[in-house]
Amino acid sequence: MTSIEFKKHAYEFVDWMANYMDTVEDYPVKSKTQPKDIYNSIPTEMPELGESMDTIFQDFKDKIVPGITHWQSPNFFAYFQANTSPPSILAEMLMATLGIQGMKWDTSPASTELEERMMEWLGNKMGIPKNWTGVIQDTASTATLASIITAREKKTKFNINDNGYDGTKYRIYCSTQTHSSVEKGAKIAGIGKHNVIKIEVDNELAMRANMLEKAITNDIKNGFTPLCIVNAIGSTGTLAFDPLDEISTIAKQYGVWLHVDAAYAGSALLLPEYHHLISGIEHADSFVFNPHKWLFVNFDCSVYFVKDKNALVNTFAILPEYLKTKTDGTVSNHCDWGIPLGRRFRSLKLWFVMRSYGLEGLQNKLRLHIDLTKWLEQQIIASSDFELVVPRHMNMLCFKYIPKDYTDSKENLNSLNEVLLHTLNDSGKLYVTHTKVNGVYTIRMSIGQTNVTKVHIKNAWNLILETARNLQH
Numbered sequence: 406m407t408s409i410e411f412k413k414h415a416y417e418f419v420d421w422m423a424n425y426m427d428t429v430e431d432y433p434v435k436s437k438t439q440p441k442d443i444y445n446s447i448p449t450e451m452p453e454l455g456e457s458m459d460t461i462f463q464d465f466k467d468k469i470v471p472g473i474t475h476w477q478s479p480n481f482f483a484y485f486q487a488n489t490s491p492p493s494i495l496a497e498m499l500m501a502t503l504g505i506q507g508m509k510w511d512t513s514p515a516s517t518e519l520e521e522r523m524m525e526w527l528g529n530k531m532g533i534p535k536n537w538t539g540v541i542q543d544t545a546s547t548a549t550l551a552s553i554i555t556a557r558e559k560k561t562k563f564n565i566n567d568n569g570y571d572g573t574k575y576r577i578y579c580s581t582q583t584h585s586s587v588e589k590g591a592k593i594a595g596i597g598k599h600n601v602i603k604i605e606v607d608n609e610l611a612m613r614a615n616m617l618e619k620a621i622t623n624d625i626k627n628g629f630t631p632l633c634i635v636n637a638i639g640s641t642g643t644l645a646f647d648p649l650d651e652i653s654t655i656a657k658q659y660g661v662w663l664h665v666d667a668a669y670a671g672s673a674l675l676l677p678e679y680h681h682l683i684s685g686i687e688h689a690d691s692f693v694f695n696p697h698k699w700l701f702v703n704f705d706c707s708v709y710f711v712k713d714k715n716a717l718v719n720t721f722a723i724l725p726e727y728l729k730t731k732t733d734g735t736v737s738n739h740c741d742w743g744i745p746l747g748r749r750f751r752s753l754k755l756w757f758v759m760r761s762y763g764l765e766g767l768q769n770k771l772r773l774h775i776d777l778t779k780w781l782e783q784q785i786i787a788s789s790d791f792e793l794v795v796p797r798h799m800n801m802l803c804f805k806y807i808p809k810d811y812t813d814s815k816e817n818l819n820s821l822n823e824v825l826l827h828t829l830n831d832s833g834k835l836y837v838t839h840t841k842v843n844g845v846y847t848i849r850m851s852i853g854q855t856n857v858t859k860v861h862i863k864n865a866w867n868l869i870l871e872t873a874r875n876l877q878h
């Protein structure tokens with residue numbers, strides 16, 4: 406493809422992209438495609454000869470777009486958002502064009518140094534202790550795995566890295582609500598998922614610190630070695646906040662590594678009024694949050710802060726001859742700060758987003774999302790046939806439908822709510838997901854999409870009311 410042809414297609418794509426952003430609400434939010442529809446529409450073999458970009462682009466529109474769930478629709482309330490924003494997309498275009506690998510300082514000094522500065526920008530405003538250091542990871546799952554492995558190495562004076570396990574049984578603690586990446590990390594790190602101890606939660610689904618302490622002391626008595634505690638600041642199901650101040654005191658007392666998983670809610674630490682959520686962070690060891698969720702930066706971009714940078718680097722550093730450079734020892738080589746060698750230039754997206762919105766612009770969006778959630782919370786409380794299953798946490802609502810004078814079984818109420826959820830999602834007008842809270846089927850609505858406004862929330866609420874009241878029960 407010549408540069409003239411490239412320009413022609415790129416302009417055409419940009420027109421499509423801008424139009425998509427303007428019309429994303431017109432698509433069914435959740436794809437209506439059936440299993441294998443897309444697969445069967447793609448030829449069984451690679452083409453022998455190159456095809457024109459016009460043909461390829463047409464197929465993208467005809468075959469791929471119908472199989473897309475529109476995460477960028479302001480009517481997307483499912484899971485946690487994976488937001489983009491125009492400045493982030495523009496940065497992605499440049500990143501794709503530069504196509505660098507930022508593994509070592511030498512392989513693109515700008516990537517390493519912009520990343521260092523962006524970590525400071527974020528850490529300073531989020532209340533991360535000044536002596537901590539940040540680095541971008543691809544996902545929170547990877548950051549949590551890195552944290553578990555670093556905890557393991559620090560505990561064993563880097564012995565397991567060299568000699569493997571010696572039979573000591575390690576334990577990891579998190580609440581029953583903590584994200585599955587902790588269990589996955591324990592499996593991969595060789596700790597074993599049965600050594601992940603799930604601590605009971607209170608009525609707001611936050612970890613009970615006294616039960617954590619009990620589990621640790623029991624384990625010590627029984628010959629286990631407590632290795633790591635994972636404290637959720639915003640659990641996945643209901644956005645519950647574990648009490649970091651109490652848990653960090655326990656971690657300090659028993660010498661256990663403390664990792665804070667704030668994958669989604671961490672973005673709200675840009676709001677000073679939420680800094681209390683991480684009170685006690687100075688006694689923790691690591692912290693992760695995902696700008697690729699609620700900070701308008703395209704997937705992937707996960708920010709990981711550590712107190713002991715040397716422990717992280719000593720855990721992961723490896724220096725084969727072909728990676729040696731003249732600057733080794735004098736600069737940061739980010740390939741030593743995590744699992745993969747190759748690294749994308751993700752800090753460029755953060756830089757574009759933080760400069761384009763400014764702190765105030767980001768704060769306005771986050772506060773708007775929380776205010777919209779508060780508005781909907783009031784509607785649910787005031788309604789005669791909907792109930793919050795747990796209190797609102799930040800921008801997350803967990804609720805159920807319970808028809809007036811309902812007398813049928815709990816199981817049937819669960820089924821009714823499940824039908825409600827599927828009917829809503831099948832309408833294509835919005836997308837919500839669910840969780841179960843103490844056996845109760847719970848509709849879960851996270852309100853944080855880049856372009857969501859009051860109109861979307863009002864429409865969503867009207868649709869939920871109307872759909873529920875038309876259900877047969």
Ligand SMILES: Cc1ncc(COP(=O)(O)O)c(C=O)c1O
Binds near residue numbers: 544
């Ligand atoms: C609290 C929490 N931690 C970790 C993760 C994993 O995130 P990632 O997809 O970045 O690995 C999620 C995903 O939603 C999450 O909600």
